[in-house]
Amino acid sequence: MALNKTEKLYSGKAKDIYATEDADLVIMHFRDDTSAFDGIRKEQLAEKGVINNSINAFVMTYLADKGIPVHFQKKLSDTDSLVRRLTMIPVESVVRNFAAGSLVKRLGLTEGLPLKPSTYELFVKNDELHDPMVNDSLVVTLNMASQAQLDEMKRLSLEVNSHLVELFAKASMTLVDFKLEFGVAGDGTLCLGDEFSPDGCRIWDSATGEKMDKDRFRQNLGQVVDYYKEVAGRLGVDLNQGPNPD
Numbered sequence: 001m002a003l004n005k006t007e008k009l010y011s012g013k014a015k016d017i018y019a020t021e022d023a024d025l026v027i028m029h030f031r032d033d034t035s036a037f038d039g040i041r042k043e044q045l046a047e048k049g050v051i052n053n054s055i056n057a058f059v060m061t062y063l064a065d066k067g068i069p070v071h072f073q074k075k076l077s078d079t080d081s082l083v084r085r086l087t088m089i090p091v092e093s094v095v096r097n098f099a100a101g102s103l104v105k106r107l108g109l110t111e112g113l114p115l116k117p118s119t120y121e122l123f124v125k126n127d128e129l130h131d132p133m134v135n136d137s138l139v140v141t142l143n144m145a146s147q148a149q150l151d152e153m154k155r156l157s158l159e160v161n162s163h164l165v166e167l168f169a170k171a172s173m174t175l176v177d178f179k180l181e182f183g184v185a186g187d188g189t190l191c192l193g194d195e196f197s198p199d200g201c202r203i204w205d206s207a208t209g210e211k212m213d214k215d216r217f218r219q220n221l222g223q224v225v226d227y228y229k230e231v232a233g234r235l236g237v238d239l240n241q242g243p244n245p246d
Contacts, residue, residue, distance in 0.1 A: 086183025
């Protein structure tokens, strides 16, 4: 049975979430909105929603095939995907393979410094507080997640990293860092939620070091959509592919 959007449940910086006739499934709609610096700077970039929806569908399917529990079910249209309804954990998991972004600012590291082993950090999802960094102890004490959930989030995040570093390397791209969000499905399963796209990770060309992600928007480098398309193309994502069949 085809599912339809009913009530809008949530509107974020670049996506909307809609309820459907099935209480366990929701529709994730990708918009062309782009923001940086916790929503202070905002623009519309034509085609970005279509590109991110396609990249996310590709990556989530790839990870599911590797045994990662994901909320993604199928692509419905150019900008919509069907996903499992999750109770989201309000903490982001960040994996870093090279020094960049806030890590460089916090510790005075040189951008591009290899991090071996890769680092794992937690940040509270709160734009007003600029997503502060936290540790396991605080997360558990503040009832944001249990220790068992945190342990599983870390295990899954590092497993995702091992799969995606290899995937991007084969496409001549370096996966510098990325954020993941997790939630709990109705059956109690901890699942990878939200999206995986150039909006939430750093990707550099392996040969030139050219930035191919949202840092192009943050740093006014231009050609944001062109590079998002390049990421899709190198991964083998067909941007003209229609919805997944039922």
